[in-house]
Amino acid sequence: MLLSAILTGLVLGGTYALIAMGLTLQYGVARIMNLAYGDLIIAASFGAYVLFTALGLNPLLGLLVVVPGGFVLSYVIYGVVLQPLARRSRDRASLEVDSILATFGLLFVIQGIALVIFGAGFMSYSYLAVPIDIFGTTLATNRVLAFGLAVVIGAGLWLALTRTRWGTAIRAVAVSPASAPLVGIDVDRVARFAFALGGALAAAGGVVISMFLTFTATAGVVYTMKALIVVIMGGVGNLMGALLAGLILGVVETLVATYVDPGLTLAATYAIFLLVLIVRPAGLFGRMAR
């Protein structure tokens, strides 16, 4: 029973981590507090939905189309809307305020386009909604897949960030955007790349969750909020932090739902969130700002 609850929780946490990792890159490296993040997830879900229902392309192959799409779209959005803001901002705080306003507008643009094309109704399709037995626990295959993808992406990107040259450049910008140019790093380019990478991760999350969650054109804000909690809890800009925080939240929610009361899952989420912030104000893996 306990093992089953933990497995179920890990699988749910994988979903949380998957949707949060992109935001941690965007917020931590590009310093864009992207309020339209959840709407990009929804846009990717719509993409997967169309590919699956109209073209019969299964969502796993759909990833190959939608994820690069998310990268390109975010790259363009950053170049057109956000780069001018980043260039003119004097400090981090003013960029955060500007980016919140700009992406708040972007949220309505994406939502509006989705409403015009798809309407406001509930969208859903079924893929890999088959039971899979792991250590005697019955889980939905598509959710296990989301967990696996979160771990693979999280670990892969973490390795890339810590072991490669461009990963080091990204981390340098995350830690100190003012000093990074001194060692020859083009902050503009790195930030743009990180933002686009975050967009690609959001797209991956959108495709995967569309397999098992019903979505609507206006549901993006739910994902933005959930991702934001995970990002802040894990430490802004830290992929491993996002992965771990997502998994912790998933396990805690499931344990509380199983052993205490399903009505208290939300309370438990915020209690953990508060606890982490009290003990480590910068998040699990975060560094204190100077």
Place this chain on the structure above:
Amino acid sequence: MSVLNRRTVLQGVGLAALTAAAGTSFRAFGQDRTALRIGYAISKTGVNAAGAGITTIPNYLLWVKDVNDAGGVALKSGKFPIEVVEYDDRSAAEETVRAIERLATQDNVDFILPTWGTGPNLASGPTFDKFGYPQLAATAVTDMAPELVTRWTKSFWMLGGGHDYAAALVALLVKQRDAGAINNKVAIASVADGFGIDLSKAATPAFTEAGFELVYDKSYPLGTADFAPIINEVAGLGADTFAAFSYPGDTFALTQQSIVANFNPKVFYLGVGTAFPVFTQIAGPNANGVMGIGGIDPDSTALADYFARHKSLTGEDPDSWASAVTYASLQILQQAIEKVGDVDRDAVAAEIASGEFDTIIGKVKLVDNQLRALWTVGQWQDGKFVGLMHTERTDTRQPVVPKPAWTAAQ
């Protein structure tokens, strides 16, 4: 050199103001009536957009099209087409209220249609009342309706209260239990939000009173993403009946999770969203036998015709709970206006309260400003969400219990 000097600009401004004033006053006096002006604020964006987009907006559009195709609304002074003034209330109650004020004072519309949902309709009640417009709340479920109609005398409540639905479900299950089709154990999960709380508050004592044993009765927060813990626990409790007072997203997720976990209770009842056409796409063949809130008369030709018109306009079937009621509320409004023959809102409200109307859900007469002829429990049977329980009718279809076992998921 500029050709505009201050005088010409001022003259222009004055002239424009005069024309605008003349325009409004003409419209206000109705001397040049060319249309029946109908206004509404509806949630086209925000959290309520999904519900409004399924149940309310398509019916407003369909009704306007149907009326205008037939030549318009017949007043004493002639037949007038409907002209629509529409606002997006962005799912915020204060926006709804502001838009209704604007419709009443600036746009001078003849009648105002309500927004979608219980909360928004309760919140806009005082505003409808203040400006003297009838409010035909077709998507509000509230047990407070009998009190509300005395407070806001031109308000009409068309979808019953939580008690109606809970009592009907219990009555249906009592019959099944007494016939030996199900055991005495019931498991309930409800969303911790207005509607779920209302229903579970009404259902829990009703189940206990009827002698059922509630082996599970818990609520879950709005926006819960994973129902595996609930389903896993309930599956081991031996209840033949699982009832969830859920919202659409939960309704779909509970269904999918139950299929994956192969949790096959004899009665599987869900809340809002079961009656949506998308449910059959989500559940596929597994929709068959699932019970839920609402229902339609599967043998009514008027309703079948309405379904066909709805599908040809929007490409989708209407939902099988509040959609037909919404369309019927508009038919009631139109027939009341035509009987009065004028846009006299007091007289129209009095007519709605006292008259009998011919609608797609049959002959309708309101009782104390409330529609009391309601389908309360439905079940998917061969692609139709047929009504099993009705507050007045007894000639309803028989429930299929136990529901067929889930077929393997694809």
